[in-house]
Amino acid sequence: MSRILIRNAQVVLPGDGLASASGTIAKQNVLVADGKIIDCDASGTASADRVIEAEGLHLLPGVIDDQVHFRDPGLTHKEDLATASHACAAGGVTTFLEMPNTKPPAVTAEGVREKDRLAATKSLVNYGFYIGATPDNVDELNRADNVPGIKIFIGSSTGNLLVDEQAALERIFADTTLPICAHCEDETTVRANTERLSPTSDIHDHSRIRNEEAAMIATKRATELAVRHKHRFHVLHVSTAAELVFLQDPAPYLTAEVCPHHLFFNTDDYARLGSRIQMNPSIKTREDNAKLWQALCDDVIQVIATDHAPHTLEEKAQPYPASPSGLPAVENSLALMLNQVHAGKAQIQQVAHWMSDAPARIWGITGKGRIANGYDADLTLVNLDESRTIQDGHQHTKTNWSPWHGETMTGWPVMTLLAGRTVWSTEAGFDESIRGTKPRFDHSRGGFWSTATGIGPQQ
Numbered sequence: 308m309s310r311i312l313i314r315n316a317q318v319v320l321p322g323d324g325l326a327s328a329s330g331t332i333a334k335q336n337v338l339v340a341d342g343k344i345i346d347c348d349a350s351g352t353a354s355a356d357r358v359i360e361a362e363g364l365h366l367l368p369g370v371i372d373d374q375v376h377f378r379d380p381g382l383t384h385k386e387d388l389a390t391a392s393h394a395c396a397a398g399g400v401t402t403f404l405e406m407p408n409t410k411p412p413a414v415t416a417e418g419v420r421e422k423d424r425l426a427a428t429k430s431l432v433n434y435g436f437y438i439g440a441t442p443d444n445v446d447e448l449n450r451a452d453n454v455p456g457i458k459i460f461i462g463s464s465t466g467n468l469l470v471d472e473q474a475a476l477e478r479i480f481a482d483t484t485l486p487i488c489a490h491c492e493d494e495t496t497v498r499a500n501t502e503r504l505s506p507t508s509d510i511h512d513h514s515r516i517r518n519e520e521a522a523m524i525a526t527k528r529a530t531e532l533a534v535r536h537k538h539r540f541h542v543l544h545v546s547t548a549a550e551l552v553f554l555q556d557p558a559p560y561l562t563a564e565v566c567p568h569h570l571f572f573n574t575d576d577y578a579r580l581g582s583r584i585q586m587n588p589s590i591k592t593r594e595d596n597a598k599l600w601q602a603l604c605d606d607v608i609q610v611i612a613t614d615h616a617p618h619t620l621e622e623k624a625q626p627y628p629a630s631p632s633g634l635p636a637v638e639n640s641l642a643l644m645l646n647q648v649h650a651g652k653a654q655i656q657q658v659a660h661w662m663s664d665a666p667a668r669i670w671g672i673t674g675k676g677r678i679a680n681g682y683d684a685d686l687t688l689v690n691l692d693e694s695r696t697i698q699d700g701h702q703h704t705k706t707n708w709s710p711w712h713g714e715t716m717t718g719w720p721v722m723t724l725l726a727g728r729t730v731w732s733t734e735a736g737f738d739e740s741i742r743g744t745k746p747r748f749d750h751s752r753g754g755f756w757s758t759a760t761g762i763g764p765q766q
Contacts, residue, residue: 309340309341309356309357309727310338310339310340310353310354310355310356310357311338311339311340311355311356311357311358311359311684311724311727312336312337312338312339312349312351312353312355312357312358312359313336313337313338313339313359313361313366313686313688314336314351314358314359314360314361314362315334315336315351315360315361315362316334316335316336316337316361316362316364316365316366316688317332317333317334317364317365317366318332318333318334318335318337318347318365318366318678319331319332319365319366319367319368319655319656319659319678320332320333320347320678320679321659321660321664321677321678321679321761322656322660323759324664324668324758324759324760324761325606325759326606327603327604327606327609327656327657327660327661327665328604328654328656328657328660329656330654330656330657330659330660331656332365332655332656333348335347335348335349336348336349336350336351336353337349337366337678337686338353338355339684339724339727340727341727342683342684342726342727342728343674343681343682343683343684343726343727343764344678344679344680344681344682344683344684345680345681346680347678347679347680359688359722361688363690363692364688364689364690364721365655365688365689365690365691366678366686366687366688366689367399367655367658367659367663367678367686367687367688367689368659368663368664368675368676368677368678368682368685368686368687369399369400369401369402369663369675369685369686369687369723369724369725370398370399370400370401370402370640370641370662370663370687371400371401371402371403371404371662371663371666371667371672371675371676372395372400372402372403372404372612372613372615372637372640372662372666373403373404373455373541373564373610373612373666373669373670374404374406374488374543374544374564374566374612374613374614374615375391375403375404375405375406375612375613375614375615375616375637376405376406376408376409376614376615376616376617376633377391377403377405377615378391378409378617379391379409379422379425379429380409380410380411380422380425381409381410381411382409382410383705384619384705385617385618385619385622385705385706386617386635386704386705386706387429387705388425388426388429388430388434389429389430389431390703390704390705391403391430391615391637391704391705392429392430392431392432392434392743393431393703393731393737394635394637394638394702394703394704395431395432395637395638396431396432396723396725396730396731396737397638397703397720397723397731397737398637398638398639398640398641398642398720399641399687399689399720399723400432400637400638400640400641400723401432401433401675401685401686401687401723401724401725401730401743402432402433402434402435402672402675402685402743402746403432403433403434403435403637404434404435404436404437404455404666404670405422405434405435405436405437406437406439406458407419407436407437407438407439407458407468408439408460408468409422412439412467412468413436413437413438413439414438414439414440414441414444414447414467414468415438415444415447415450416438416447416450416451416452418438419436419437419438419451419454422436423436423745426743426745427742427744427745428742429742430742430743431725431730431731431737431738431739431741431742431743432725432730432743433675433685433725433743433744433745433746434743434744434745435454435455435670435672435745435746435748436454436455437454437455437456437457437458437488438451438454438456438457438458438485439457439458439459439460439468440457440458440459440460440468440470440479440487441467441468441470442467442470442472442475443475445478445479445482445483448479448483448485449482449483449484451485453745453747453748454485454748455486455670455671455672455748456485456486456487456488456541456670456748456750457479457483457485457486457487457488458487458488458489458490459476459479459487459488459489459490459529460489460490461476461489461490461491461492461493461494461525461528461529462490462491462492462493462494462497462521462525469494471493471494471495476528476529476532477532477536480532480533480535480536480538480540481536481538483538484750485750486538486539486540486541486669486670486671486750486754487533487538487539487540487541488540488541488542488543489525489529489540489541489542489543490543490544490587490588491522491525491526491528491529491542491543491550491588492517492521492522492525492587492588493520493521493522493524493525493528496518496520496521496524497516497517497521500515500516500517500518500521501516504516507627507628508626508627508628509627510577510581510582510585510627510630511574511577512627512628513585513589513590513627513628513632514574514577514589514590514591516589517587517588517589518589519547519549519591521588522545522546522547522549522550522588523547523549523550526542526545526550526553527553529542530542530553530554530561533560533561534560534561537560538560539560539562539754540560540561540562541561541562541563541564541610541669542554542561542562542563542564543564543612543614544564544565544566544569544588544612544614545563545564545565545569545599545602545608546565546569546588546589546590546591546595546599547588547591547595548594548595548598548599548602551598551599551602551607551608554602554607554608555607557607557756558756559753559754559756559757562609562610562665562669562754562755562756563607563608563609563610564608564609564610564611564612564666565599565602565603565608565610565611566611566612566613566614566636567611567613567636567639567640567643567644568584568586568590568614568634568636568710569586569588569590569591569595569596569599570596570599570600570603571596571643572584572590572596572710573590573591573592573593573595573596574590574591574592574593575593576590577590580710582623582624582625582627582630583623583634583708583710584634584710585623585627585630585631585632585633585634586614586616586632586633586634587632587633589632600652603661604653604657609661609665609669609755610661610662610665610666610669611640611644611658611661611662612666613636613637613640614633614636615634615635615636615637615704616632616633616634616635617633617634617635617704617705617706618631618633618706619706620699620706620708634709634710635702635704635706635708635709635710636709636710637704638702638703638704639697639709639711639716640662641658641662641687641689641719641720642695642697642716642718642719642720643711643716644658644661644662645658645689645691645716645717645718645719646716646717646718648691648718649691649717649718655691663675663676663677664676664677664761665755667761667762668752668754668755668758668761668762669754669755670748671747671748671749671750671751671752671754671762672746672747672748672762673746673747673748673749673752673762673763673764673765674746674747674762674763674764674765675746675762676761676762677761679761679763681763681764682761682763682764683726684724684726684727685724685725685726686723686724687720687722687723687724688720688721688722688723688724689718689719689720689721690718690719690721691717691718692717692718693717693718693719693721694715694716694717694719695715695716695719696713696714696715696716697709697711697712697713697714697715697716698712698713699712721733725741725743726744728741747765749762749765
């Protein structure tokens with residue numbers, strides 16, 4: 308067995324699993340053998356084939372981004388699994404979960420398996436793919452095996468991926484068993500607002516069309532379905548403070564996430580950034596920023612994910628509303644949050660909870676999300692004192708731009724390990740020989756609220 312000793316790191320250890328700030332930090336040596344953590348508090352002289360000197364660095368569990376759009380297959384001029392996974396590795400992301408709205412959409416069990424096969428040849432990091440719901444594919448949803456869950460587009464989609472009729476939603480929640488997540492914007496409200504404001508070329512109208520009411524109606528509808536059918540449900544990309552009322556008492560069925568763009572951008576930024584921050588759900592107000600951040604810190608929201616959805620700058624530069632919604636974020640999300648640690652607005656234990664432990668538990672990803680004995684050695688070393696400026700033209704994502712262009716962050720990943728192997732570091736770059744694997748999604752563990760002690764190796 309190959310043995311690796313990570314020596315003298317400030318190790319971010321898990322807490323009680325429900326309170327994001329309950330984790331601890333300890334200066335320890337972590338011993339890895341055959342891709343697994345075998346001793347979180349090893350001797351500094353433990354026998355190892357390789358020693359990584361980590362003095363002055365913090366060791367975090369690898370980030371699990373549970374909402375990305377990597378465009379492969381069908382739209383690979385924007386992104387593909389190779390470029391996206393390079394961006395992941397450089398950003399400290401060791402596992403991604405990708406949405407089904409590719410071309411063709413992944414709405415059958417075989418469609419998901421085809422994406423698995425593609426990722427096995429191209430992805431530097433671990434991967435999982437949701438199966439997409441349509442109004443009439445319950446049989447396929449039940450046929451899907453070892454997937455993170457079902458994705459429903461309640462608004463903001465086209466073709467057969469749009470599911471907004473009540474009878475179809477009732478069938479999905481009543482007649483399937485996989486955990487469900489959804490894009491929650493009420494299609495009727497969005498269409499009415501579009502008609503009322505059309506024609507328009509004002510980018511600010513995007514947030515008036517996809518307004519607070521559209522988000523609130525759909526989130527209320529979906530969470531009520533989940534509770535009534537006793538079905539685990541994850542609210543994707545919460546964008547408004549108004550939605551938080553439906554998450555105040557979430558156990559045991561509900562969890563939720565927020566994205567960096569809904570924490571750090573608001574409608575005042577359209578004047579500066581225009582369609583670069585055009586997103587679905589839309590950017591909201593400065594007050595929403597503050598209340599979403601507070602909800603995250605208060606454990607009302609459990610997860611940070613990116614909704615990484617790249618388009619070329621040429622596409623984004625089209626006059627609104629021809630400009631597409633979506634932005635790249637996967638390689639900068641951890642740095643954005645570490646910058647909040649540097650600013651004293653968050654603890655690094657919280658970052659590990661929001662970005663690693665909580666998503667692993669919500670989606671039943673066994674052996675991941677924590678630094679603990681028996682867990683996979685998917686890890687990232689970060690330097691909390693290192694400052695870098697995010698720059699267009701210096702991104703690993705294929706579109707090679709960022710909405711945070713020109714902003715300096717303090718706190719960055721410097722090494723990413725996948726099953727104990729260094730897939731990327733600032734010194735050596737990428738190890739192109741490494742390929743990620745599909746983890747095991749064990750939904751029998753019961754999800755976030757049933758796994759306060761973590762979701763360890765497969766039982």
